[in-house]
Amino acid sequence: MEELETEEQFLQYARNGDLPGIQRLLEAKTRREAQINIDCKGKSKSNLGWTPLHLACYFGHKDVVEELLKAGANVNLPNNIGDTPLHKAAFTGRKEVVMLLLRYDACATVINGTAQIPKDVTQNAEIRSMLEAAERTEERKLEEKLLESAREGDLSTLSQLLNRKKPPDINCTDLLGNTPLHCAAYRGQRLCALKLLKSGADPNAKNKNGQTVFDLASDSAMKQCLEGVVHRGLTRHVKKYEGPLWKSSRFFGWRSYWVVLQDGVLSWY
Known part of the structure; x- marks a missing residue:
């Protein structure tokens, strides 16, 4: 119970851009005074499935983002609808955060639950150009x-x-x-x-x-x-169709798959 409360506090600090609070909890984690999963996901309605890094990126708290990345936060971890922190920073037009994420090897080609990669969700032309360059x-x-x-x-x-x-x-x-x-x-x-x-x-x-x-x-x-x-004709000349597709299952919920249709065979990856 205490661990859950600490992680909720950690998420709140990330959302609010409270760098001292983040640093304090990370130091407590290092000293083993607190059990915190740096990639914990929110359980409340306001942050359901979001990690601290998602929240800091969405709200543009660059200093918190950098602190989390230095501490080992997973830069490409998706939330419950498939968005990575890069999706969130791109969506809200956080140019400096996008640059920082790319420096830490954020993947510009991750597909989310609506079949969009980060460049597809931004309205900022400069960010889109940066992401296209990273994608290439x-x-x-x-x-x-x-x-x-x-x-x-x-x-x-x-x-x-x-x-x-x-x-x-x-x-x-x-x-x-x-x-x-x-x-x-x-x-x-x-x-x-x-x-x-x-x-x-x-x-x-x-x-x-x-x-x-x-x-x-x-x-x-x-x-x-x-x-x-x-x-002998072993090479493949039949056109191949492929693309992202989200599939729902009873036990695992929505999951992203890469679907390939070739030679009459449908393959899920």
Whole structure:
């Protein structure tokens, strides 16, 4: 009971921007004089499902936000309707708070309960531009990771990336215009090349020198492997439809899923 009361006080301090109060409770937590979950969620009508970080971001208390982040608050934890702290800061136009959250690796592509990412909920053009830049940075990091895993033959990482709810562009390119399939081909990474082809990579894509994967194949064995897969029709050319969808269940309430419709099969992630 005392723990719940302390956490409600913690939430109230975050809502009101009471930095000394926040610091006092965090210090008590460090000294083990108080049991506080820094990511506790409100139970009352006014803060139901919101963490202290959600509240501080929504009301624009930058100093409290920074204190919570330094103490280890989960920057991407959603509330009961799927909003992250970044959604709340963007919605209320808190530019400095948005910048601070992004510095602490807030994800700009989290989808909430109404299928919106943070940039969709703001009316502030400057914040929207910041979030679009952050979104593209996140996407590019994943693309570079995909290119690297194809080059290095890291099939495990490559498969994990392709199996994400929102995977990176399978035909993304490096500075030379090479796709992940190009990279796998010229480095002789046959297993990665096969995985990419079966996941829908375009074998006819050309790099900046006008070369396809067949031109860059490291040896005759790789070329035969590529040609065999393409000629057997194992590559996927049927259009894939995917997107966010919220589904309600009796026991777990509303949950966010990434739904993929491909080859007549509906998959939930």
